[in-house]
Amino acid sequence: MRTRLTEAFGIRHPIVCAPMGLVTGGRLAAAVSAAGGLGIIGGGYAGTLGGEPDLHAELAHVQGQTFGVGFITWALARAPRALDAVLPHRPACVFLSFGDPLPFAERIRRAGARLVCQAQNLAHIDAALTAGAAAIVAQGAEAGGHGAKRATLPFVPEAADYLAKRSPATLLLAAGGIADGRGLAAALMLGADGVVVGTRFWASAEALTPRAATERGILATGDDTVRTTAIDALRGVPWPDEFSFRVVRNKLTDQWSEREAEAQAARGSLAEAYAAARDRQDFDTVAIVAGECVGLVHDRPSAASIVRGMVEQAEALLRRGATLDLA
Numbered sequence: 001m002r003t004r005l006t007e008a009f010g011i012r013h014p015i016v017c018a019p020m021g022l023v024t025g026g027r028l029a030a031a032v033s034a035a036g037g038l039g040i041i042g043g044g045y046a047g048t049l050g051g052e053p054d055l056h057a058e059l060a061h062v063q064g065q066t067f068g069v070g071f072i073t074w075a076l077a078r079a080p081r082a083l084d085a086v087l088p089h090r091p092a093c094v095f096l097s098f099g100d101p102l103p104f105a106e107r108i109r110r111a112g113a114r115l116v117c118q119a120q121n122l123a124h125i126d127a128a129l130t131a132g133a134a135a136i137v138a139q140g141a142e143a144g145g146h147g148a149k150r151a152t153l154p155f156v157p158e159a160a161d162y163l164a165k166r167s168p169a170t171l172l173l174a175a176g177g178i179a180d181g182r183g184l185a186a187a188l189m190l191g192a193d194g195v196v197v198g199t200r201f202w203a204s205a206e207a208l209t210p211r212a213a214t215e216r217g218i219l220a221t222g223d224d225t226v227r228t229t230a231i232d233a234l235r236g237v238p239w240p241d242e243f244s245f246r247v248v249r250n251k252l253t254d255q256w257s258e259r260e261a262e263a264q265a266a267r268g269s270l271a272e273a274y275a276a277a278r279d280r281q282d283f284d285t286v287a288i289v290a291g292e293c294v295g296l297v298h299d300r301p302s303a304a305s306i307v308r309g310m311v312e313q314a315e316a317l318l319r320r321g322a323t324l325d326l327a
C-alpha cells in the first residue's frame with residue numbers, strides 16, 4: 001500500500017501512531033515503526049502537566065528507528081526547551097497540535113525534521129501552511145482526546161480539495177474514528193495519504209495506558225463517549241476555549257459533562273482531587289481518554305498485530321471494491 005506518505009518517510013504502511021500524551025511512550029512508538037508504520041512519541045504537555053513520562057527515557061526506545069515526537073503546541077509555548085531536548089535525537093517529524101505552530105517551525109526544519117500539524121478546521125490548515133507544514137492531519141471530532149467540532153467524513157475530503165488548490169505538495173493524513181482496515185481504506189478513498197490512529201493503539205500491549213483504563217474502555221461502546229470542556233476546567237488545565245476533550249463516560253462526566261459554564265466558574269477546584277485520583281488509578285474520576293471508535297476495540301493486542309490487521313483488511317476491501325460491477 002504505497003502512498004505519498006510511505007514514500008516521503010520511507011515506511012511500509014500509511015499508518016501513524018498518534019502522539020498520545022501519557023500513552024504513546026517509546027515502546028509503543030518503536031513497535032509501530034518496527035511493524036512498518038510510523039510511531040510518534042507523545043510529548044504531551046512538554047512536562048508542564050506533572051506526572052508525564054520522562055521524554056529522554058522514552059526516546060531511548062526508538063534509537064535507530066524512524067520515529068516522530070508530538071507536542072501540544074500551547075503547552076510547548078510554555079516550556080519550549082522540551083523541543084531542544086528532542087531535536088538532537090533526529091526525529092523524522094515533529095507533530096504540533098492545538099495552537100500556532102509558527103514560533104517552532106524554523107527550529108524543527110533546521111534540525112532536519114518535518115513539521116506535521118494537526119488541524120481541526122480550515123483556519124488551522126491555513127496556520128499550518130503559513131508555518132510551512134510538510135503534512136497536515138485533518139482531525140475529526142470523533143477522535144479520542146482533545147479536538148474540536150468538524151466530523152472526519154466531510155472534513156478530510158474538504159481538506160484534500162483545499163490542499164489541492166493551495167498547497168498540493170503538502171501531505172494529508174486523516175484522524176478521528178479510524179480503528180481498523182475499513183477506516184484506513186475509507187480514509188484513502190477520501191483523499192488522505194495515510195491515517196493517524198489513537199484510540200486503537202491506546203489499547204495495545206505496548207501502550208502506557210493503565211490496565212484498569214483499558215479494561216473499562218474495552219467494555220464501552222461508541223455511545224459511551226462524551227466531548228466536554230468541563231474536565232479541563234475542573235482540573236485547572238488551561239486549554240484554549242475552542243478545544244474540548246473526548247473521553248469515555250465515568251462518574252465525573254456523568255456529573256459534569258453538560259455543566260460546562262458551571263465547571264468554568266469552578267476552574268481548578270478539582271485539581272488536587274484529580275491528581276490524587278490519577279495516583280490511585282481511580283477511573284470514576286480520572287478520564288478514560290478514548291474516542292468514538294472505542295466501540296470497535298475489544299482487546300489489547302500487540303501494536304504489530306494491529307498494524308498488520310488494518311493493512312490486510314484495507315487491502316482486501318480495496319481489492320474487492322476494484323472488482324465491483326459498475327456497469
Ligand SMILES: Cc1cc2nc3c(=O)[nH]c(=O)nc-3n(C[C@H](O)[C@H](O)[C@H](O)COP(=O)(O)O)c2cc1C
Pocket residue numbers: 018019020021023042043044045070071072095096097118139142143144145146175176177178179196197198199200202289290291292293
Ligand atoms: C489517549 C489519547 C491521548 C491523546 N493525546 C494527544 C496529545 O497529547 N497530543 C495530540 O496532539 N493528540 C493527542 N490525542 C489525539 C490524537 O493525536 C489523535 O488525533 C486521535 O487519537 C485520533 O482519533 P482516534 O482516537 O479516534 O484514533 C490523544 C488521543 C488519545 C486517544
